[in-house]
Amino acid sequence: KAGVTQTPRYLIKTRGQQVTLSCSPISGHRSVSWYQQTPGQGLQFLFEYFSETQRNKGNFPGRFSGRQFSNSRSEMNVSTLELGDSALYLCASSLGLAGGGPEQFFGPGTRLTVL
Amino acid sequence: GENVEQHPSTLSVQEGDSAVIKCTYSDSASNYFPWYKQELGKGPQLIIDIRSNVGEKKDQRIAVTLNKTAKHFSLHITETQPEDSAVYFCAGAGNYGGATNKLIFGTGTLLAVQP
Numbered sequence: 001k002a003g004v005t006q007t008p009r010y011l012i013k014t015r016g017q018q019v020t021l022s023c024s025p026i027s028g029h030r031s032v033s034w035y036q037q038t039p040g041q042g043l044q045f046l047f048e049y050f051s052e053t054q055r056n057k058g059n060f061p062g063r064f065s066g067r068q069f070s071n072s073r074s075e076m077n078v079s080t081l082e083l084g085d086s087a088l089y090l091c092a093s094s095l096g097l098a099g100g101g102p103e104q105f106f107g108p109g110t111r112l113t114v115l
Numbered sequence: 116g117e118n119v120e121q122h123p124s125t126l127s128v129q130e131g132d133s134a135v136i137k138c139t140y141s142d143s144a145s146n147y148f149p150w151y152k153q154e155l156g157k158g159p160q161l162i163i164d165i166r167s168n169v170g171e172k173k174d175q176r177i178a179v180t181l182n183k184t185a186k187h188f189s190l191h192i193t194e195t196q197p198e199d200s201a202v203y204f205c206a207g208a209g210n211y212g213g214a215t216n217k218l219i220f221g222t223g224t225l226l227a228v229q230p
Contacts, residue, residue: 045217056217090158102147104218106158
């Protein structure tokens with residue numbers, strides 16, 4: 001069974017630009033969660049999508065948004081990039097069903113550098 | 116608010132010794148506690164987890180214990196090997212509405228196993 005895939009693996013952008021990151025979950029998984037990892041703040045929850053709907057959201061500004069498609073693939077978008085947005089963005093896949101396994105499996109991440 | 120504290124931040128052991136990492140959570144509604152191992156350049160890998168209705172769980176050299184009253188949970192690695200060297204994260208999650216909620220992560224423990 002293929003794992004979680006994320007593209008691209010590395011990105012370099014400049015301040016003010018916007019960026020879109022993509023995540024393909026494990027086959028059969030319907031929930032995709034996004035996390036930001038930085039040396040200073042650690043691993044922080046951004047949002048979760050299930051069946052194309054945002055089910056939960058962390059404490060990030062509105063510049064961070066996401067969506068999920070009918071095939072469960074998800075994208076996250078960051079607009080008006082700031083230097084502080086430089087981070088490893090991780091996507092996690094899970095079944096997401098009530099009573100189902102709560103296990104979340106992470107992809108390799110997208111390393112975003114904002115110059 | 117939700118918070119997970121993790122100690123120690125760094126841990127150095129000799130090969131063959133045991134390693135213990137401890138976490139404390141604040142949210143009484145948390146009922147799922149996974150542990151992740153993250154190697155350099157990779158996403159976090161789920162290594163073991165425990166649910167609030169269980170006090171202990173073992174998987175070969177790895178075990179996790181949970182004390183719900185004290186809101187503590189710990190990771191125990193026995194017979195450590197150099198390949199166990201990595202950053203380990205604990206996390207907590209509530210199971211609101213029947214589906215897994217967001218993971219709240221600890222700050223990580225850098226484990227170094229000396230040959």
